[in-house]
Amino acid sequence: MSRLEKVDDLIDSRLMARLDGLDVVSRKIFTGKIQGERRSRRRGQSVEFADFRNYSHGDDLRFVDWNIYARLDRLFLKLFLEEEDLSMVIAIDQSASMEGGDPNKFDYARRLAMALGYIGLVNNNRVSLFGFGTNRIERLTGLRGRRRTREMGQWILDREANGVGGFTDGMRTVALGGQGRGVLLILSDFLFPEGYEKGLAYVAGRGFDVFALQILAPEEIDPARHGLAGDLRLIDSETGSETEVTASTSVLDQYTQSLESYVAALRDFSVRRSITHQVVESSVQLDTLLLDYLRRRGLLA
Amino acid sequence: MSVTLTLAISWIAPLAGTIVALSTIPPLVALYFLRLRRTRRVISTTMLWTRATQDLRANAPFQRLRLSLLLLLQLLALALVVLAIAQPEADLGESKATRVVMLIDHSGSMNALDGIDGMSRLAEAKQRAAARLRSLHGGGMFSGPAPSVMVIAFSKDAQVLCPFTDNVTQAMHAVESVLPTDGTTTLTDAFELARAFTTVTNPDDESVVIARPPAYELFSDGIIANMDRTVLRAGERMTYHSVGQESTESAGIGALAAARNPERTDEVQVFARVVNWGRAPLTSDLEVLVDGRLRAVTPAPIVVPAAGKDAAVDAAMGGAVAGEMQVVFPSLSMLQGGVIEVRLAKNDALIADDRAAVIVAPPHPLKIALVGRGGFVMRSLLEGMALASLELFSIEEWNRRMTIDAQSPDAFDVIVLDNAMPDSIARGRYLIFGAPPTSAGIIPYGTKSSTIVRSIREEHPLLQYVNLDDLFVASMTAVAGGAECEVIVEASEGPLILTMHRGPLTLVYVAFDPMESDWPFQRGFVNFFANALAWLAAGGTAVADEPLAPGDVATARLPAGAHDIAMRDPGGGETPIVVQDAGNLSYGPLARSGVYRLHWSGAKGSSGTNELAFAVNMNARAEGRANAAREIQFATERVAGVQGGAITLSSLWPWLLLGAFVLLCVEWWVWLRRV
Numbered sequence: 017m018s019r020l021e022k023v024d025d026l027i028d029s030r031l032m033a034r035l036d037g038l039d040v041v042s043r044k045i046f047t048g049k050i051q052g053e054r055r056s057r058r059r060g061q062s063v064e065f066a067d068f069r070n071y072s073h074g075d076d077l078r079f080v081d082w083n084i085y086a087r088l089d090r091l092f093l094k095l096f097l098e099e100e101d102l103s104m105v106i107a108i109d110q111s112a113s114m115e116g117g118d119p120n121k122f123d124y125a126r127r128l129a130m131a132l133g134y135i136g137l138v139n140n141n142r143v144s145l146f147g148f149g150t151n152r153i154e155r156l157t158g159l160r161g162r163r164r165t166r167e168m169g170q171w172i173l174d175r176e177a178n179g180v181g182g183f184t185d186g187m188r189t190v191a192l193g194g195q196g197r198g199v200l201l202i203l204s205d206f207l208f209p210e211g212y213e214k215g216l217a218y219v220a221g222r223g224f225d226v227f228a229l230q231i232l233a234p235e236e237i238d239p240a241r242h243g244l245a246g247d248l249r250l251i252d253s254e255t256g257s258e259t260e261v262t263a264s265t266s267v268l269d270q271y272t273q274s275l276e277s278y279v280a281a282l283r284d285f286s287v288r289r290s291i292t293h294q295v296v297e298s299s300v301q302l303d304t305l306l307l308d309y310l311r312r313r314g315l316l317a
Numbered sequence: 318m319s320v321t322l323t324l325a326i327s328w329i330a331p332l333a334g335t336i337v338a339l340s341t342i343p344p345l346v347a348l349y350f351l352r353l354r355r356t357r358r359v360i361s362t363t364m365l366w367t368r369a370t371q372d373l374r375a376n377a378p379f380q381r382l383r384l385s386l387l388l389l390l391q392l393l394a395l396a397l398v399v400l401a402i403a404q405p406e407a408d409l410g411e412s413k414a415t416r417v418v419m420l421i422d423h424s425g426s427m428n429a430l431d432g433i434d435g436m437s438r439l440a441e442a443k444q445r446a447a448a449r450l451r452s453l454h455g456g457g458m459f460s461g462p463a464p465s466v467m468v469i470a471f472s473k474d475a476q477v478l479c480p481f482t483d484n485v486t487q488a489m490h491a492v493e494s495v496l497p498t499d500g501t502t503t504l505t506d507a508f509e510l511a512r513a514f515t516t517v518t519n520p521d522d523e524s525v526v527i528a529r530p531p532a533y534e535l536f537s538d539g540i541i542a543n544m545d546r547t548v549l550r551a552g553e554r555m556t557y558h559s560v561g562q563e564s565t566e567s568a569g570i571g572a573l574a575a576a577r578n579p580e581r582t583d584e585v586q587v588f589a590r591v592v593n594w595g596r597a598p599l600t601s602d603l604e605v606l607v608d609g610r611l612r613a614v615t616p617a618p619i620v621v622p623a624a625g626k627d628a629a630v631d632a633a634m635g636g637a638v639a640g641e642m643q644v645v646f647p648s649l650s651m652l653q654g655g656v657i658e659v660r661l662a663k664n665d666a667l668i669a670d671d672r673a674a675v676i677v678a679p680p681h682p683l684k685i686a687l688v689g690r691g692g693f694v695m696r697s698l699l700e701g702m703a704l705a706s707l708e709l710f711s712i713e714e715w716n717r718r719m720t721i722d723a724q725s726p727d728a729f730d731v732i733v734l735d736n737a738m739p740d741s742i743a744r745g746r747y748l749i750f751g752a753p754p755t756s757a758g759i760i761p762y763g764t765k766s767s768t769i770v771r772s773i774r775e776e777h778p779l780l781q782y783v784n785l786d787d788l789f790v791a792s793m794t795a796v797a798g799g800a801e802c803e804v805i806v807e808a809s810e811g812p813l814i815l816t817m818h819r820g821p822l823t824l825v826y827v828a829f830d831p832m833e834s835d836w837p838f839q840r841g842f843v844n845f846f847a848n849a850l851a852w853l854a855a856g857g858t859a860v861a862d863e864p865l866a867p868g869d870v871a872t873a874r875l876p877a878g879a880h881d882i883a884m885r886d887p888g889g890g891e892t893p894i895v896v897q898d899a900g901n902l903s904y905g906p907l908a909r910s911g912v913y914r915l916h917w918s919g920a921k922g923s924s925g926t927n928e929l930a931f932a933v934n935m936n937a938r939a940e941g942r943a944n945a946a947r948e949i950q951f952a953t954e955r956v957a958g959v960q961g962g963a964i965t966l967s968s969l970w971p972w973l974l975l976g977a978f979v980l981l982c983v984e985w986w987v988w989l990r991r992v
Binding site for chain 2: 113114116117121205207209233236244246247248249250251252253254255257258259260261267270271273274275278
């Protein structure tokens with residue numbers, strides 16, 4: 017597959033049409049900054065009843081439930097859920113480890129980010145994008161509305177995967193970024209030299225509904241089936257460290273076990289922190305991922 | 318059917334091959350342990366691979382050696398190179414020569430018993446020669462056409478036992494028929510004999526040799542004399558099959574002589590010379606036996622010095638000089654003749670030279686007739702000798718006596734003719750001065766004056782202690798002798814002293830009158846006179862004082878009517894002899910050392926018995942050295958010996974290098990296909 021050169025390469029009109037009917041679903045109810053199209057925990061002026069509470073001085077008399085007062089001779093204030101907008105944060109891993117695989121993992125992450133961001137913009141959510149893994153955290157925040165699609169696409173297109181690690185710093189920046197609570201989508205292979213634990217811990221405790229989408233290339237999942245054989249000197253794309261490997265059956269089996277245990281550890285870590293973890297193979301069609309996998313995992317509806 | 322292929326390999330440079338092998342093969346294998354030619358590949362992270370392989374690496378600096386075609390090919394190529402450096406040679410069962418001459422040494426030193434299970438060197442040489450014959454005709458995958466084989470046995474002389482033949486059975490029989498001798502060794506005759514059979518020249522140009530030289534296969538212990546005068550010609554190849562041990566040491570009797578005391582003829586004085594070829598001094602008793610009975614032993618063990626080195630000595634003999642000791646025994650009382658044997662009490666691997674014998678004739682005062690003018694000089698000389706009788710005759714008296722009795726010469730041991738010539742000298746033993754014996758076939762053809770001696774045969778018994786350097790002859794008779802004549806002294810004008818032997822006639826002719834020279838004034842004249850009388854007197858009885866050497870021919874004069882003649886050799890074997898000429902007998906060559914006894918029926922000999930004894934002694938100085946040589950130094954080149962059945966070898970290193978090159982090409986091709 018050729019590399020991405022223009023915004024239209026990120027998402028085509030056919031996919032956009034199919035995504036128009038989707039919306040990002042959060043398992044949590046957040047307090048938005050402006051009135052949006054979803055329920056908020058903040059009691060407000062929407063028509064959806066939330067609770068009662070005793071009247072206190074200064075309350076708006078318009079929300080007094082007079083029927084209760086008639087029956088009980090006491091003033092109760094009727095509380096309603098207020099509809100707010102959803103903050104949607106997409107964090108893209110720009111470390112060099114993403115620049116690999118066939119199909120390319122970084123291209124896949126950028127197309128996925130474009131699709132998810134488009135869904136967010138179409139549904140009038142507040143979309144923010146972060147790129148981590150380089151020397152500085154790159155960001156594009158405060159996007160709302162379909163008209164910001166091209167701007168978002170250009171920003172995504174300009175990203176390059178040439179950094180080293182930076183996951184922990186990136187997640188800390190996201191957590192402290194004041195983007196409001198919402199859905200956090202992390203698009204990464206989660207193969208960080210420093211580990212993923214501290215980074216995920218930053219965002220897990222901040223009220224984000226976190227989705228960790230672990231993008232792996234087919235040859236990373238099953239190297240034997242994709243031509244990895246013989247006596248090899250493997251070079252780490254991020255650290256440059258070399259490992260000499262003879263791709264014997266036993267070594268490949270050992271690698272598969274190591275990968276499975278790594279993914280399992282990430283999944284366990286995520287589950288314990290209410291993070292949704294999903295392994296995404298870069299060879300999976302994007303519409304299949306969005307319309308099937310992620311809908312089943314409850315991210316999209 | 319099973320086929321056995323025996324491939325004998327020897328190494329010229331095994332140490333070099335070992336060093337190269339040890340310095341190259343382990344590093345090559347280590348390279349495969351340490352490093353592989355790996356394909357570089359960039360991946361997202363090596364983290365998972367590191368985890369996957371850390372168990373397998375087990376923190377060891379080396380990985381497990383895996384079967385690799387490249388490694389196998391490289392090891393094979395390297396092994397071939399290492400083998401080539403070691404320069405192997407193998408018997409490929411072929412000889413490039415179409416003709417092979419097998420030279421088998423059967424000299425005295427080949428009787429040394431230092432082989433396996435006490436086997437003699439000759440037996441070992443015959444075994445190896447037979448094995449070589451089988452290999453030449455054995456066939457096999459490397460074998461070419463079998464060459465024609467000639468078998469020559471050599472010691473003092475060379476003998477063709479089998480001319481060139483393709484019949485392996487015939488050649489094998491020839492090898493088996495080689496008998497031991499105690500003779501000396503010379504290779505010159507063997508080469509001449511072989512070349513006589515093998516040199517084929519162009520009929521149009523005899524200087525052009527058109528036949529390919531043969532390959533020589535020499536089976537010997539390398540103790541060969543005169544090698545510095547022996548050369549291998551262009552194209553001739555020699556393979557030396559060395560037999561015997563280098564460490565074998567020996568000693569023996571180098572010379573033995575016995576003589577009756579001139580004053581007391583019943584006493585015999587014995588002289589012996591003991592030689593030692595060993596590296597250590599020899600300490601041994603020396604025993605004297607007379608007719609097989611021990612008569613004397615040295616009062617104390619003699620100590621013979623060890624062998625030394627002398628660069629001037631024949632290089633083929635290793636430049637060694639034997640340690641020697643002269644031993645003189647006290648006089649032995651011997652009223653009759655007999656066999657005196659001297660032997661070393663301490664035997665070694667070469668037994669034949671540990672003993673020597675000499676025949677002592679019974680005391681026999683001579684009966685002399687002096688015919689002629691009866692001059693003062695000769696009469697005085699004869700009267701001064703211990704003779705049984707001396708009778709003086711004028712020439713007329715002698716002729717008259719001969720007319721009456723033609724057998725009258727037999728009444729005298731020697732007849733001295735002093736410038737007088739009888740009418741006939743058909744039989745008898747004569748010492749003749751001056752007048753030539755024309756009736757005996759010596760033809761005069763003039764008179765010469767002022768003659769000087771040109772050459773003499775110093776080794777002849779007649780010339781013992783005789784110096785003719787200052788002899789001046791004023792007038793001599795120029796004569797021409799027949800085939801029966803042997804010239805002892807040659808003058809510038811012709812033979813000066815000669816001997817002749819024809820049937821019952823033996824004579825010594827001096828072709829000048831001593832009174833026409835200054836000889837009577839020289840001491841050598843007296844010695845010559847005595848030598849001539851002793852030599853002539855002993856000629857018909859026995860080999861009195863001079864033992865024979867192996868390879869010599871024994872001659873004797875038997876009494877008329879002798880029949881059923883046989884010779885008993887030292888081993889006890891009897892050989893019947895048929896004599897055509899009734900009076901004379903020649904037998905030989907005498908191969909082994911020891912005492913040969915000739916016996917017959919009929920009339921008794923002059924010794925009063927029907928037996929004559931001949932002593933044959935091995936020369937310990939020439940052949941007694943027993944330490945085998947591992948290489949032979951010819952005049953122009955050196956030939957290394959092969960042992961233990963190793964035979965004609967072909968160099969394998971060119972083939973090994975070619976194989977290594979092919980393997981490297983294959984390895985390169987495999988490598989290209991992988992990368």
